[in-house]
Amino acid sequence: MATKVLMPQLGESVTEGTISKWLVKVGDTVKKYDPLAEVTTDKVNAEVPSTVSGTVTEIVVPEGETVAIGTLILYIEESGAAGETVAAAPAQTPPATEAVAAAATQQAAPQAGAPVSRAVEPHATKQRYSPAVMALSQEHGIDLSRVTGTGAGGRVTRKDVQAIIDAGGQKPQQEQSEISRAGQEATAAPAPQVPASSAPSAPAAPAANVDIPVASGDEIIAVTPIRRTIASRMVQSKHDAPHAWTMVEVDVTNLVNFRNQAKAEFARKEGLNLTFLPFFIKAVVEALKEYPMINSTWAGDKIIVKKNINISIAVATEDALYVPVIKDADQKSILGIAKAVDDLATRTRAGKLTMDDMTGGTFTVNNTGSFGSIQSQPIINSPQAAILSVESIVKRPVVINDMIAIRSMVNLCMSLDHRVLDGLICGRFLQSVKQKVESIGPDTKLY
Missing domain, CATH: 3.30.559.10 (Chloramphenicol acetyltransferase-like domain)
Structure with missing residues (x-):
């Protein structure tokens, strides 16, 4: 059986991380401590190292998805392994110590052929939302308490919020269930390979999805994970602290x-x-x-x-x-x-x-x-x-x-x-x- 690799603890008080870029694809052979993915947290960006040597058999969490610490993110068939080993990638092993801020500022599409199964282990979120979800919901006036999450353990993902925005904004209470079901169906389907500039985690470029009109000649810059995290933390600080x-x-x-x-x-x-x-x-x-x-x-x-x-x-x-x-x-x-x-x-x-x-x-x-x-x-x-x-x-x-x-x-x-x-x-x-x-x-x- 394959070894499970979990989202590691990436610093004190860090409860979740966003897979900003996979560095491996299904079928790749990796060695222990080889970097598997670039992860963005509200503290810093870091590489998640492999805890074993073997072959990548399944990628569970797609790029751009935010998951809780301890969530299953991929499987590795360990070389010579006879049974399943549950291993959380440690944040303090040597290859994990280098922050990869420059590389993590762009979010690419899921690797070709990589499964994006949502069969992740349940984790109690208790109404915790990722910085990306908070920033997007605040920008468009979305009440997150009314959003049905399609992520691990019922977690509200950025796709859930984006589905509501794309549908014209949050509807009255009785109509919200239809939007939520639409988001669930969209999440259940495998994500197609798309250019990084139009990856689901990036802000939508069309003027219909923003409140500010875009004139001819205006430049639209996709918000990077780092910039989104900075924005979320600044908003949180101003909101919480007088x-x-x-x-x-x-x-x-x-x-x-x-x-x-x-x-x-x-x-x-x-x-x-x-x-x-x-x-x-x-x-x-x-x-x-x-x-x-x-x-x-x-x-x-x-x-x-x-x-x-x-x-x-x-x-x-x-x-x-x-x-x-x-x-x-x-x-x-x-x-x-x-x-x-x-x-x-x-x-x-x-x-x-x-x-x-x-x-x-x-x-x-x-x-x-x-x-x-x-x-x-x-x-x-x-x-x-x-x-x-x-x-x-x-x-x-x-x-x-x-x-x-x-x-x-x-x-x-x-x-x-x-x-x-x-x-x-x-x-x-x-x-x-x-x-x-x-x-x-x-x-x-x-x-």
């Missing part, structure tokens, strides 16, 4: 002078460019020690104050935004933080992030100033309670001792979850960060 904002301006003249004096020697010794970001992260980390409530998260009936201080940083690529994490940032020097920032940024742009790199963040520092921004209102990186944006450093006239002077100034903008934090503690926290940044000078230790 955002409040506050800002302070900081005189960083001494920091600019110190960095200018130290950067050449630092680059020679360490092989790194000494940027301003590690100084701000160091100040934030020290302030979080003083105000640990900032380093917390809302958990419904309780607030969890995190012991570890793990700083998430935003790293942009050409087509997406990733938020890798500097673990135990409070135990690092400015040099250690600089190395961590450089390493994470380099591996993000090379598509080499691991699942561990993307999880565990407790507070986010966003370097919007690198794009010339001087003020912003960042969206909280859920489930964290706050995010700080470091804006662009600019010279401007300020009043010091009743005299006008030209100083290097920067705005620090903070968004906070008002369920967890109030203006008083956030104001004190920002003042602490401000004081620490303004005290940087010749005596500041980099190591």
Whole structure:
């Protein structure tokens, strides 16, 4: 009998994954740890490795489908195997650690001849919906509680929602059953091979399926899994967390002078460019020690104050935004933080992030100033309670001792979850960060 391969656990709090691309087809011979599929989650994209060596005999879940962790996704006839083995592909085996963001941004059609049987093992979903389903339903005003799911264990899939949209939108309660039956019949049939640009998981291009008219010459860009996930998470954060904002301006003249004096020697010794970001992260980390409530998260009936201080940083690529994490940032020097920032940024742009790199963040520092921004209102990186944006450093006239002077100034903008934090503690926290940044000078230790 064939070995079952299940959707693996792809990080903490991850409950489901989307098969964005199969890397094998029925009849292929694979070795243990060979990549089988590219999977998109709400955390990161990753490759699912094979847990055995053998021949692929059946692909159960088609491309573009979102399924729960532990769902059967394909069968492999193990070389020399006498019986069935149930194996969940581990997320931490060596080949699974590389994120494949670039490859997963396009969803291809099911492999030719690959079965797309829906005979997956049942899993209780309890009204959980994938990011793709949530985004599509919100865009078109679909009440998901009225949608009959055709996925595993009655799960509502993107095809179910798309069937309602294609039929002209959600009908009154008595008509909805007909739409649901139509969706079930469509799902039961094998999916035809189609170009990637028209794969079922991609947003429909015709103007009839969108609310905004498309004029001649307009360009229509299919939403990639990464962009869809970002959209879903941002909507969720704004919906769940009542955002409040506050800002302070900081005189960083001494920091600019110190960095200018130290950067050449630092680059020679360490092989790194000494940027301003590690100084701000160091100040934030020290302030979080003083105000640990900032380093917390809302958990419904309780607030969890995190012991570890793990700083998430935003790293942009050409087509997406990733938020890798500097673990135990409070135990690092400015040099250690600089190395961590450089390493994470380099591996993000090379598509080499691991699942561990993307999880565990407790507070986010966003370097919007690198794009010339001087003020912003960042969206909280859920489930964290706050995010700080470091804006662009600019010279401007300020009043010091009743005299006008030209100083290097920067705005620090903070968004906070008002369920967890109030203006008083956030104001004190920002003042602490401000004081620490303004005290940087010749005596500041980099190591």
